[in-house]
Amino acid sequence: MSSQCVISLIVGFLALSKATIISQKYTTKVVFNDKKSNDELVGEYNAHSLTECAAMCQRECVFFGFNSQMKKCRTHKKLFTCELSDEAGWRYYFHYDCVFSAMPKDCKDICEEGQTSTGVYDIYPYGTITSPVRVYCDMTTMGGGWTAIQKRVDGSVSFDRNWMEYKIGFGSPGQNVWVGNDVIHQLTKECISSLYVSITLQNGTTLYEMYDGFSVSNEAGKYQLFLTGPATGTLGNSMLDTGYSWRDLSGMAFSTPDRDNDRSSFANCAANYIGGWWFNACTYTYLNGPWSPGSWVDPWYPTVRNGTSVKGTTMMIRRN
Numbered sequence: 143m144s145s146q147c148v149i150s151l152i153v154g155f156l157a158l159s160k161a162t163i164i165s166q167k168y169t170t171k172v173v174f175n176d177k178k179s180n181d182e183l184v185g186e187y188n189a190h191s192l193t194e195c196a197a198m199c200q201r202e203c204v205f206f207g208f209n210s211q212m213k214k215c216r217t218h219k220k221l222f223t224c225e226l227s228d229e230a231g232w233r234y235y236f237h238y239d240c241v242f243s244a245m246p247k248d249c250k251d252i253c254e255e256g257q258t259s260t261g262v263y264d265i266y267p268y269g270t271i272t273s274p275v276r277v278y279c280d281m282t283t284m285g286g287g288w289t290a291i292q293k294r295v296d297g298s299v300s301f302d303r304n305w306m307e308y309k310i311g312f313g314s315p316g317q318n319v320w321v322g323n324d325v326i327h328q329l330t331k332e333c334i335s336s337l338y339v340s341i342t343l344q345n346g347t348t349l350y351e352m353y354d355g356f357s358v359s360n361e362a363g364k365y366q367l368f369l370t371g372p373a374t375g376t377l378g379n380s381m382l383d384t385g386y387s388w389r390d391l392s393g394m395a396f397s398t399p400d401r402d403n404d405r406s407s408f409a410n411c412a413a414n415y416i417g418g419w420w421f422n423a424c425t426y427t428y429l430n431g432p433w434s435p436g437s438w439v440d441p442w443y444p445t446v447r448n449g450t451s452v453k454g455t456t457m458m459i460r461r462n
Contacts, residue, residue, distance in 0.1 A: 365395065429441060
């Protein structure tokens with residue numbers, strides 16, 4: 143942390159209260175109350191006051207904890223998922239300006255920090271410590287650093303959802319999940335990402351397709367999909383089918399059964415196909431179909447024609 147951050151931190155704490163938001167720049171995180179964090183610990187020190195503890199949060203420090211009962215101070219250098227143990231009296235403090243650079247915005251950030259285990263992590267696509275998003279990170283495929291925006295492993299979670307549910311996301315990371323259209327927009331609004339799609343078949347074969355350019359607009363833009371090649375893989379380039387304009391999904395707005403944004407003049411594609419997607423008129427590529435046998439048509443035409451042959455799907459993105 144820079145000396146300027148340390149100075150502003152000390153000044154801010156001279157007038158702090160016990161409120162959750164200490165000032166416009168300082169905040170606590172309730173999940174840490176009466177717990178001891180072991181995340182990326184720099185050191186533990188004796189400290190008689192909160193101001194003294196704040197002064198110890200210097201080099202490598204992005205947040206710190208103070209225990210007024212024990213007169214102890216703990217400083218930490220990075221913020222990822224929290225490892226917490228119960229211990230009364232601890233309160234932890236974060237400086238917005240100084241913590242931003244340490245918060246992973248996506249799985250690529252986490253991978254580049256040396257976290258190489260595939261699994262569920264907290265990311266901060268909105269740039270604030272109060273809005274973490276739990277996601278599944280693939281750290282092995284093509285170098286790792288992939289953030290899963292869609293994943294299905296069975297039919298226990300229905301993808302027949304309305305606009306608001308697709309907006310905020312649903313399901314459980316690592317299992318069956320749609321991360322949320324708002325999150326997808328946040329992850330792709332500044333940097334073009336690659337898109338990696340995989341379908342695992344019932345016989346255990348996994349097919350994939352990777353696109354070099356993927357981004358999604360905001361809600362005002364109806365979460366419009368922008369997709370570019372080249373596309374490589376074993377599934378086939380069915381999302382970017384430039385030979386048939388009515389099957390090309392690039393430029394399509396997102397549709398749900400209650401928001402018909404497709405280009406079909408005679409059908410509500412989302413209602414007919416039972417789920418949300420970037421429908422054209424309608425589509426020959428659709429990963430959110432109903433899991434029940436015989437109802438999920440053309441998950442990935444012409445390679446995968448029926449959902450009965452699908453064991454699982456994944457859509458992942460990574461900043462280029």
